[in-house]
Amino acid sequence: MPTEPPAPAGRPAAARPGRKLGPVAESVGSAHRAWLDPMRASYLASGLTLSELSTRLRFAKSKLSELLRGVGHYPRWEIVYMLARELGVPSWPLYRLWRQSAFEAHKNADWVENCTEHTPILTTAPTTPPLAHRAFCELVESDYSLFAQTFLDDEQRDAAVCDTFDILWLSWNDALASRDARRFSWNVLRATVMSRTPHRDGRPELSRAAFDTVALRSLTEPDHLMNQVAESLELFTAMSRLPASQLDVMVLRWLCGFLPETTSALLGTSLARVRSDERHATRFLESVLCPPLSTEGNTP
Known part of the structure; x- marks a missing residue:
C-alpha cells in the first residue's frame, strides 16, 4: 500500500485573455467526462486561447469550444488527437x-475504425x-480491485480499475499538484x-456483496442460508445509506x-478520520438494524 504520496510538482497558474471556456454540458455522460475533464484541465493549464489553438490546428474556434464542452455530436478521433498533441496529452490512455x-x-465499430484509419494513435510523446504513475498503480491495483468488486462483476471491475489508471x-500532473496524490x-x-454501479433511489446497490460474504460461503443448510441472505441484504441496504466517506x-x-x-x-x-468515520457508521447501522425497544403503551 502507498504510505507516502508521490512528491508534488509545481504548476504555475495560467491566465488567458478572452471569454472563459463554458462548463461541460449536463448531457455529457461519465464515460465521456472520463477523458474530457483531463483534456479541459490540460487546456486551462496551457495558457493557450481557443483562437491560438484554432490557428495552430486550422479548426474552427467554435468547434474546439464545442469539443471542450461536450456540446454537439461526439467528436471524431482526428480532432481529439490533434488537440491532445498540441496540449501534450498522452495518446494511448486518451484513445x-x-x-x-x-x-x-452508440457509435458502431465501423465509425470508430473510420475515425482512426488515417490518424496515428501514437505520437512521438512517451x-x-x-x-x-506505474509504481503507484502496481502498488494499489489489487486493493482497488477488491473495492470495485464490492459493487461490480468481474468484467466491470477490471474495466473500472483500468479506466481509473x-x-x-x-x-x-494534477494528481502531483494536489494535496495528496493518494486521495486524488x-x-x-x-x-x-x-458511474458503473447500479443505483436505487440515488444510492449504490450492494446486493452483490450480500451474496458474497464469508458467512454465506460457510453455510450449507438451506434454512440458515436464507436467513443469512436476508440479514446480509438488510445490512447492505443500510450501508448504502451512509455518506460517501463512511x-x-x-x-x-x-x-x-x-x-x-x-x-x-x-x-x-x-x-483519525478513518476511525471517526467507522465509529459514526457503526452507530448508524446499529440504530437501523437494532433499534431500541419502545416502551410506549407498556403498563408498569
Whole structure:
C-alpha cells in the first residue's frame, strides 16, 4: 500500500485573455467526462486561447469550444488527437477512453475504425506512463480491485480499475499538484466505480456483496442460508445509506478486511478520520438494524 504520496510538482497558474471556456454540458455522460475533464484541465493549464489553438490546428474556434464542452455530436478521433498533441496529452490512455465512450455514445465499430484509419494513435510523446504513475498503480491495483468488486462483476471491475489508471495517467500532473496524490487517485477510482454501479433511489446497490460474504460461503443448510441472505441484504441496504466517506471506510474495513492503517493510506486521509468515520457508521447501522425497544403503551 502507498504510505507516502508521490512528491508534488509545481504548476504555475495560467491566465488567458478572452471569454472563459463554458462548463461541460449536463448531457455529457461519465464515460465521456472520463477523458474530457483531463483534456479541459490540460487546456486551462496551457495558457493557450481557443483562437491560438484554432490557428495552430486550422479548426474552427467554435468547434474546439464545442469539443471542450461536450456540446454537439461526439467528436471524431482526428480532432481529439490533434488537440491532445498540441496540449501534450498522452495518446494511448486518451484513445482507450475516447473509444469506450464512443461505443457508449452508440457509435458502431465501423465509425470508430473510420475515425482512426488515417490518424496515428501514437505520437512521438512517451507511450508509457511516468515511472511514478506505474509504481503507484502496481502498488494499489489489487486493493482497488477488491473495492470495485464490492459493487461490480468481474468484467466491470477490471474495466473500472483500468479506466481509473488511464484517467490518472491523463491527470498525473494534477494528481502531483494536489494535496495528496493518494486521495486524488481514490476520488478517481470512486467516481469511476460509482458511474458503473447500479443505483436505487440515488444510492449504490450492494446486493452483490450480500451474496458474497464469508458467512454465506460457510453455510450449507438451506434454512440458515436464507436467513443469512436476508440479514446480509438488510445490512447492505443500510450501508448504502451512509455518506460517501463512511461507506468507503466500511467497505474497506468490513468487506475487504483492511486494517485501519491500510484504509488510511488507500483513502489518502488521516487515521483519525478513518476511525471517526467507522465509529459514526457503526452507530448508524446499529440504530437501523437494532433499534431500541419502545416502551410506549407498556403498563408498569
